[in-house]
Amino acid sequence: EPEVTQTPSHQVTQMGQEVILRCVPISNHLYFYWYRQILGQKVEFLVSFYNNEISEKSEIFDDQFSVERPDGSNFTLKIRSTKLEDSAMYFCASTEGVNTGELFFGEGSRLTVL
Amino acid sequence: QKEVEQNSGPLSVPEGAIASLNCTYSDRGSQSFFWYRQYSGKSPELIMFIYSNGDKEDGRFTAQLNKASQYVSLLIRDSQPSDSATYLCAPSGTGTASKLTFGTGTRLQVTL
Numbered sequence: 552e553p554e555v556t557q558t559p560s561h562q563v564t565q566m567g568q569e570v571i572l573r574c575v576p577i578s579n580h581l582y583f584y585w586y587r588q589i590l591g592q593k594v595e596f597l598v599s600f601y602n603n604e605i606s607e608k609s610e611i612f613d614d615q616f617s618v619e620r621p622d623g624s625n626f627t628l629k630i631r632s633t634k635l636e637d638s639a640m641y642f643c644a645s646t647e648g649v650n651t652g653e654l655f656f657g658e659g660s661r662l663t664v665l
Numbered sequence: 666q667k668e669v670e671q672n673s674g675p676l677s678v679p680e681g682a683i684a685s686l687n688c689t690y691s692d693r694g695s696q697s698f699f700w701y702r703q704y705s706g707k708s709p710e711l712i713m714f715i716y717s718n719g720d721k722e723d724g725r726f727t728a729q730l731n732k733a734s735q736y737v738s739l740l741i742r743d744s745q746p747s748d749s750a751t752y753l754c755a756p757s758g759t760g761t762a763s764k765l766t767f768g769t770g771t772r773l774q775v776t777l
Contacts, residue, residue, distance in 0.1 A: 584764065586767075592769075593753075593767055593768065593769040593770065594703075594709060594753065594767040595767075596764045596765070596766060596767075599763075599764050607758075607763075607764060642708050642709075653699070653711050653714065654709075654711070654765060656708035656709050656710070657708060658707070658708055659707075659708050
């Protein structure tokens with residue numbers, strides 16, 4: 552069964568360092584998302600991406616964040632200068648079409664900022 | 666008013682009982698409603714979706730939607746210990762690449 556894959560599964564970094572989280576969405580999907588979940592809190596929307604551009608972003612997704620689809624398969628989230636409060640599980644998700652609604656989530660990348 | 670409100674629980678039900686999970690939402694434009702299950706330390710997985718007012722049944726799960734009251738619920742019949750998880754209510758937004766907005770989730774514990 553096709554699945555969304557994310558790497559790394561866990562990354563530890565120092566405050567102020569740049570981090571890139573990678574995702575390979577399901578191959579025929581057209582819409583891509585990043586969500587994050589701080590430990591013990593709800594799953595929060597960060598950004599949606601379609602047709603090689605950002606469709607929507609939340610207040611969390613400030614200038615420190617960026618997304619890119621550098622080739623036909625990868626979808627990346629970059630955090631330019633990490634802060635302690637960026638420590639969270641980051642989930643990538645994709646869906647085939649906007650009307651289907653079902654998001655397929657990857658297993659997540661746990662980011663720990665020290 | 667929060668966009669999506671759920672009782673955080675934990676909701677404790679004995680094995681074999683019916684678990685009832687509730688959710689209210691604020692965006693009257695939401696057309697689609699999704700219930701995701703999240704096991705501790707894992708990613709959310711879709712278990713049910715509903716578009717129309719009324720009930721929708723899928724196996725042991727029944728989703729109920731009342732758009733006038735902005736209320737959606739999930740019933741789990743014959744609850745099993747493996748149903749113990751956090752259940753996330755997620756109305757969809759509108760527009761291209763519409764996002765899902767998740768509630769805080771209700772933690773369900775099915776006891777033996």
